[in-house]
Amino acid sequence: METVFINGLGLIGATMARIIKASNPTVTILATDFNQENLDYMVDAGVVTTVTDFTTGASQADLIILATPVSAIRESLNDLATMALKPGVLVTDVGSSKESILAAAQPLMAAGVHFLGGHPMAGSHLTGSANGRLDLLANHSFFLINGNATPTQIKAYQDLLGAGQLHFSELTASQHDQLVSATSHLPHAVAFALANAILPKIKAMDIDPGIPAGGLLDTTRIAKADPDMWTAIFTSERADLLEQIDGFQDQLDRLRTAIANEDQASIHTQVQAANQARRELEQPR
Missing domain, CATH: 1.10.3660.10 (6-phosphogluconate dehydrogenase C-terminal like domain)
Known part of the structure; x- marks a missing residue:
């Protein structure tokens, strides 16, 4: 996973970016966000490599992280199902409603793309990239809800988040x-x-x-x-x-x-x- 694309650089998206960069400083992080201040902050902090649009970022990524509100995650999954993505790409998210997200990911998985649902069980009432922290999710549960990701992909994703000191647990969407x-x-x-x-x-x-x-x-x-x-x-x-x-x-x-x-x-x-x-x-x- 040499190139990561993050859609959404709010509190959790920015935290994920920081964790990934700390875990692997050589990784290329592409990102987009509707708030230009979030993008500027993360670029200035040396975490995000390049600001790009959704289509370009997704098409270049080995890992796609959807870090927007749940309704937007579902829309993004629909869009991704119609796009030409890199072979072996893993799509994941950080949304809190897994049954609806997993249902929205069905066309994507039917197209042969691997999807792994995710949800970090920590956060803050604060918002925006400036409030993201490397230790925000430390020692908290990070739930994984597997769609069709391979064990190798899941392990690689967990390794990429190693600096976050997360406790990974696998659940069904209903659980x-x-x-x-x-x-x-x-x-x-x-x-x-x-x-x-x-x-x-x-x-x-x-x-x-x-x-x-x-x-x-x-x-x-x-x-x-x-x-x-x-x-x-x-x-x-x-x-x-x-x-x-x-x-x-x-x-x-x-x-x-x-x-x-x-x-x-x-x-x-x-x-x-x-x-x-x-x-x-x-x-x-």
């Missing part, structure tokens, strides 16, 4: 989407809803709230995430997400009932269970 819907999509939905429920009320108060309590800041931090990306995720993953929202609503209703009934035992039990569940998330596996 991935169920897991990510619970661990990422629902928390973001809750953070967005919580911010929209609370902040207008704070603004309406005839007092200066100062700096809000840490609990509010902690639980709404991810509400600063990119609206375009999360609109694409929510609309592409609505079935799994709606199921998670219903489950969350059941828990919220249970807690509301206990509070309304002044049922201290139930409140204590629910909070204690949440304490234990949260601690288990931090235990090494």
